[in-house]
Amino acid sequence: MRIQGTYPLTMGQLSMWNALAVRPPEQLWESNQDIVWPIPAGTTVEQVRRALTALAVRHESLRTVYRPADELGGVRQLVLRDPLVQFTEGSVREPFDLAAQPAWRAWVRAPDDGSPQVNLVIHHIAADGAAVRILESDFHSLLRGDPLDDAPAPREVAERQRSDAFRARLTAAGEYRRRTAEAAPRVPVTQGPLVRARAHTGIPYGMARRAAQGLQVTLPNLLLAVYAQALAATTGVADQLLWQLAANRLDPAVRRLVSSMTQWVPLLVPGDPDGGLPPVAREVNVAALRAMQHGVYDPFAVTPQDFDHGSYFTFIPAPVDADPVPSEVVPGSFEWLPARAYSGASFYLVAWVYPHVQLTLRVMRSGYGRADVERFLTAMTDLLLRAVKDTA
Template sequence: MHRMSRPRTPGSTHTLTVTYAGGEERRGPVTMGQANMIRCMLRDEPAHINIHDVWPVPVGTRTDSVVEALRSLVVRHEALRTTFPHAPGGTPREQAVASAGRFAVTVLDHAELPDDVLGYAESLARRAREERFHLDRDFPLRIRLLTRAGAPVSVAMAASHAVTDAGALAVLKEEWLALLAGEELGPPASLTPLDLAAEEATPAGLRTSEASLRHWERIIRTGPQAMFAEPGAEGTEVGTPLLTLRSRRAARALARVAARTGALPSTVLLTAWCALVAHRAGQEACVIAAPTSNRYHPRLARSVNTLSQDALLSLDVRVPSFDALLKKAWGAALNAYRHSRFDALRLWEVIDGATYERGSRFARDVVFNDVSTLPPTVASLTADGPRAAPGESGAADRDPDGPELELTWGPEQVLPTRLLTFVHATGPLLHLGMWADPELFGRAEAEGLLTGLVRLLEAAATQDVPLASLTSATGVRPAERGPEWLRVDGSWTSPPLVAATLSRALDGLPVHVTADAPAGSAPTRNALTAYIAAGDTPLTPARAHAALMDALPGRPGVLAPGRYVIVRHPPAEADRTRAWLHRQILGEGTGRQADVT
């Protein structure tokens, strides 16, 4: 492992105040992407949601040239002159573009710099992410200029995710370097945030958003509520260590699978990961969030804006072989990406309504973020991207051949997901970072999941692989669930666990939950019924359902019953469903509507 020499303390630090003037003062609604990120910024820790980048300064560049190029970018791009006015405690719905203003550049001068300047700059940029951006007043870039004896060496910055994403930072870096080289920049060819907001408000834009919402609602109503509904899966914020895979073996195998099948390497990798995750989770479908740049249209390709949103992919793995799954994955992924532009506030209304009716809690359990097509300097800079250990930044670039297969453990992050994967490169080596819930994946099992991915790619490199053979082909075993676990409405659940959770939510009232196939349905289509002994407590199905729904976060193995039956006293044999059937019913209903009594 490459190790960085001890960081040098800056010999002096001073701040340059840079004024700018130019462009039009404008005001208007936020874009869908901005609304999505603003919601996250108000909810999440800044170190998790802010992004960062490092821009090496060409040798011989003067400080005033660095600053002037930054000033030109600010005048050129409305996003960098944008704030989000809002009342205290409110959520911004509007953006304001200034025609003049100022920003700061903090200069950190050093007599000497560490051998790994990039790693040192990276650590400073990450540190700058830890402070929250004030949306109503802060300049969206927090800029540090590293100098050696007064000579600029590197720019390290944190950026507000409300106006930038990894693609936007790549555009800014490219244009900044062009300005330093003395090039003339043509007028921006992509939409500004305000122009995009206006387009999104047109009938065509609204239809796009509504189609995306319907896509999400269909999956949320029919797919598994959580990929990892199993013993040990608890909590909503999980401390997970980073495990990095770097493998030439895997890259060679990936290329051979792509050549054999005619599929894109990115689609092959996504298919392999879905097959493996669904196999490990014991699920019939793989539901994953795949963040996408939304920069496919020329009008958005070079937009300095926050465009990235989740594509929600549902891939039915009930097919005989890997090749058959690969054929399905292309269409499923394309459909997901087509539906990744949406009104985030409306989406959460849809999610809340659909899950309340279904009696589930949508879990963003699995996130798969393939940033391998982005420029290397920004490929790892998204909100939840890897936090490299000192001296590891850029390791793949310094060692282009890389190891045959290397697994490296890194620092821990607290994340609202159970399996997060970043793909940084697919050739000449496969380089990805994975964070897996340690309650579900011990260190050996987490390592086995990544080596299992390599084994699956190698097996599929020469021939089709039966999905029934995944355990022997990969070494990855399905989750072990006891006999009390069963599938209900497409999701794994445990009736005793549901009963215990509902009882706690109702202050200890006796509860019995049973699973039966509704009349006229297939035996595999179980439905839950909860019997509640309320005693003298005034209780309705609606109140019982509301109490259980409030208890669902962090309990992916719990589904709300489709029917609540309220009696006064529990039977003597409270563990037998037949005994509850002879109790006098005080009320019954779904709890989702007016109670039937």
């Protein structure tokens, strides 16, 4: 392998590396993402391969391997000069050797309906959720031959994050994280069976967005407030420690960066089991915005993440070109999902909002069975429906 250069990791990459360091070997695959991209009919396999190779030339994280170091947090990223794209089919449960190969593979498949598609397995350290969407957009631009601006590189971000100007920000973020987590009372948690379920609320994206606007909060923070209210109602504890996944892409210089940028950031919010949603939503909105300002920190300078302390939340935004026009609420449904990952947060909600709001809950705590999970997701759906109706 020809090496272009050796560089430190960004704080987002370090957070992912830190999480992998404490994961048993049989769970290393759990950071792999299984992605499918549609491709236009008539596109040849060779055209797809050329576009994927160009994608790896464009984005350094797709031609990067990692070298551990003896000192804490001293791991380095080695950017390869030439793309080494794996065009062989692979399983999402097959872990990548991050020190030996770029952490992704891609192949073309024609399903039974005949529509060709690209299947990818890509590790989270190479691309987080936002980066995957950037990759898909760039892939289709490369297929069409559209011109693209230069792509930012993780090494450039890593350099800025280690500058004297950035040091005070890292220190403040670490101190915020420590104070917030310590302020939340600890509730003893023991591990239980893994239960996963998804509530298809039937609430369209446009109506959910309009409800958030009516409450003068952002849509992710409306869902975060609903989450806090449901937790307060089901646990009887008013103050809730929530951890949200900070995308850390507010700076235009990193908005199109393909890498792992996300880090967990806490907020302590007051739920009110007997009160209304609007005042809680406003408090959550302020707390969440403050938390996001502290989303970048050195993971080796803070207390290791305790995935049993508090409840976790990830928001999956609508596509940039999503149609926000409200439509009618459709009947909802409930779906039990197979167990997938046994590491990470033991109480974890992921919210999709397009084209309709979907809430996926994963629980690995004793005392939570199927009936409890269904009751919790039903409570969240009812709260969100009420907010939609009240602001209609």
